[in-house]
Amino acid sequence: MILKPQTLDIRIILHFLGKIILGFGMMMVLPVAVSVMFGETVPVVDFAIGLIASISTGVLCILVARLDKHPEMNWMHGMVVVSLGWLVCMVLGAIPLYLSGHWKTFLDACFESMSALATTGLSLVQDLDHLSHGANFWRHLMMFLGGQGIVVVALSFLVKGGAGAFRMYVGEGRDEKILPNVAETAKFIWLVSLVYFVVGTLLLALCGHLSAGLSLREAVFHGACIFMAAFDTGGFSPQSQSIIYYQDGLFEFGTIIVMVWGAINFNLHYAIWNGKRKELWKDIEVRTFVITLGLVTLLAAAALAKGHVYGTIIGLVRRGLYQIISAHTTTGFSTIYSPQFILEWKSLALLAIIVAMGMGASICSTTGGIKMLRIGLIAKAFREDVKRFLMSDSSVVSTKFHHLKDMFLDDKLVRSAALMTIAYVLVYLFGTAAACFAGYPLLESLFESTSAAGNVGLSCGITQVGMPVFLKVVYIIQMWAGRLEFVSVLVLGGFIVSCIRGK
Numbered sequence: 022m023i024l025k026p027q028t029l030d031i032r033i034i035l036h037f038l039g040k041i042i043l044g045f046g047m048m049m050v051l052p053v054a055v056s057v058m059f060g061e062t063v064p065v066v067d068f069a070i071g072l073i074a075s076i077s078t079g080v081l082c083i084l085v086a087r088l089d090k091h092p093e094m095n096w097m098h099g100m101v102v103v104s105l106g107w108l109v110c111m112v113l114g115a116i117p118l119y120l121s122g123h124w125k126t127f128l129d130a131c132f133e134s135m136s137a138l139a140t141t142g143l144s145l146v147q148d149l150d151h152l153s154h155g156a157n158f159w160r161h162l163m164m165f166l167g168g169q170g171i172v173v174v175a176l177s178f179l180v181k182g183g184a185g186a187f188r189m190y191v192g193e194g195r196d197e198k199i200l201p202n203v204a205e206t207a208k209f210i211w212l213v214s215l216v217y218f219v220v221g222t223l224l225l226a227l228c229g230h231l232s233a234g235l236s237l238r239e240a241v242f243h244g245a246c247i248f249m250a251a252f253d254t255g256g257f258s259p260q261s262q263s264i265i266y267y268q269d270g271l272f273e274f275g276t277i278i279v280m281v282w283g284a285i286n287f288n289l290h291y292a293i294w295n296g297k298r299k300e301l302w303k304d305i306e307v308r309t310f311v312i313t314l315g316l317v318t319l320l321a322a323a324a325l326a327k328g329h330v331y332g333t334i335i336g337l338v339r340r341g342l343y344q345i346i347s348a349h350t351t352t353g354f355s356t357i358y359s360p361q362f363i364l365e366w367k368s369l370a371l372l373a374i375i376v377a378m379g380m381g382a383s384i385c386s387t388t389g390g391i392k393m394l395r396i397g398l399i400a401k402a403f404r405e406d407v408k409r410f411l412m413s414d415s416s417v418v419s420t421k422f423h424h425l426k427d428m429f430l431d432d433k434l435v436r437s438a439a440l441m442t443i444a445y446v447l448v449y450l451f452g453t454a455a456a457c458f459a460g461y462p463l464l465e466s467l468f469e470s471t472s473a474a475g476n477v478g479l480s481c482g483i484t485q486v487g488m489p490v491f492l493k494v495v496y497i498i499q500m501w502a503g504r505l506e507f508v509s510v511l512v513l514g515g516f517i518v519s520c521i522r523g524k
Contacts, residue, residue, distance in 0.1 A: 039082030046075025056155030099188025138167035142256025142353035142478020168253025256353025256478035284382035353478020389476025
């Protein structure tokens with residue numbers, strides 16, 4: 022028998038949902054400041070409307086909840102708050118975008134908002150090159166907030182640490198605490214991200230000003246936007262041509278460094294900050310990333326060389342390797358145009374990109390995809406099984422790996438990694454089937470679906486304003502579920518069913 026949630030359950034969910042919405046809404050003050058700096062009047066009004074809508078919604082949720090004391094949150098509450106919070110923030114974040122007039126429908130603006138929050142980078146914006154600085158900054162800021170986590174914002178400022186806070190933190194696709202207290206973990210994530218933001222923005226601004234020829238003010242703006250998109254492995258760009266716009270090898274190299282740095286587990290950032298630099302080279306995630314990056318790079322290079330796509334080594338690196346790194350870190354920056362993936366790269370090179378996008382990078386980072394820890398554990402388990410067949414029956418095989426500390430490989434870890442890998446593959450195939458149903462070729466459909474569900478953002482041309490409405494909805498669901506790693510989304514589904522059919 023399905024039990025219907027009690028009134029107290031709904032009140033607890035509304036209370037914490039309201040706090041997340043308040044934290045998200047307050048961030049709209051920042052694009053207002055950017056608009057004022059650039060002398061833009063209309064965007065200020067757009068964001069004022071979005072800010073009022075967000076604050077009103079958050080306050081209303083808290084008032085309706087009417088909780089006098091700090092409520093005790095269970096796992097169901099935490100998962101529902103997170104998954105529902107992301108949907109509400111998607112809608113609220115889309116309001117100022119839609120009011121700008123650069124999105125054809127409100128659904129398109131919601132697509133853009135979810136793409137930003139999920140650090141995907143697929144876009145339905147029209148005439149991006151003439152979008153206001155305020156709205157453009159908001160696209161990238163949402164990516165920055167989503168990369169660190171909307172819940173992390175609330176935990177840093179509005180929600181006290183504790184068991185309930187940890188349950189929300191896990192619901193956002195992270196199950197590793199950096200510090201014993203989850204609120205302190207959230208604050209560290211923001212501290213390290215803001216320090217990197219200042220340093221990264223200055224370095225990219227220097228590249229943009231001195232090497233790419235941007236004015237100083239525009240260089241700082243572009244540096245800030247590109248850093249947020251690169252470190253949070255999102256892939257938005259202030260210009261429609263993505264990284265091609267800058268036409269500068271130094272700028273491209275700078276973005277590679279930031280992409281790779283953003284693909285690293287925040288626990289490793291903490292270790293590096295505390296002088297434990299050897300952890301970076303000992304960790305199974307980093308080692309697996311280096312190996313898989315090498316393999317997919319060789320595969321793509323062989324395909325591109327065979328097809329004589331790029332005539333020089335420099336061309337192969339700037340056009341080929343860049344796309345592979347962008348795909349593997351799930352960033353989505355591109356130094357080629359979308360149609361070139363189909364017209365020039367052909368099947369084998371496209372397959373390398375798809376594999377890189379599907380695998381992703383580190384857990385507890387800003388990346389999407391299956392994640393390197395899971396790939397590494399499955400590979401070690403496979404090697405362990407092969408060893409068992411080659412050794413005598415009386416031999417005992419025990420496998421250790423290093424992830425923040427030395428650990429033994431056990432069936433529970435392998436099963437968890439395998440189940441999550443299967444879940445991602447099934448979601449990739451679901452999106453592929455949806456695009457094939459809409460009439461797109463199989464390989465292109467797989468490319469776009471993997472990019473959406475893996476939160477990558479590279480496109481072979483399917484994602485555009487004119488694509489079917491149902492496919493836009495499918496990609497929104499894929500981006501949302503992929504970013505939250507499915508569990509909290511499934512819990513929300515179960516919660517809705519219990520509300521309707523429960524007794």
